[in-house]
Amino acid sequence: MLWRLDDYQQPAFTFEEVRRWPKGQLDRFIELGLVCNGGMADATIYYDCEQHCEIGYDPETLPNGRVVVTHRCAHGCGLVVLEPERFRLWDIRFDGLAAMLASSLALAGRVEHVVPDTLALLGQHFGAGGPLDVFLARRLGDTGTIAHVAAAPRLARFSSPSRAALLRVALFLRQQ
DSSP states (O other): HHHHHHHSSOOOEEEEHHTTTTTHHHHHHHHHTTTTEEESEEEEEESSSTOOEEEEOOEEETTOOOOOEEEETTTTEEEEOOOOOGGGGEEOOOOOOOHHHHHHHBBBBEEEEEETTTTTEEEEEEEEEEEEEEEEEEETTSHHHHHHHHTHHHHHHOHHHHHHHHHHHHHHHHHH
């Protein structure tokens, strides 16, 4: 989930992925606030075809009132009829993931969204070296994200080495 959150513009799981999860997993993720209904994808991959046809979301209503998406496969599958549900997306909720991680790590304080959907202060961990602020960040390798993070008023309260270290990590990731 963390990889998906960081790697995609709109991090989401597809119907094809979710249907392979253990029974009840999607419901648990929804209850935990980790995912939510993300609407419909513009297209889906039809894995029952050896060539993995990409089928665009263009629903049509049949005379009996049933809504379907049809596709004429050029690779020998013939007419493919899909339920619109096959195009469903489940968005990953950055705020839900931040809250769950903060709770799981038993951090002090509360989650603070420094840059919405990009950088969250999860809380503080108290160790032998003193308090340590723990962050969850996504897309630090993007130039636009670096600018938002650098301009965040919340980070101005940190000592410059802490802020500089966070920005160095962001610059390093952008170069990868």
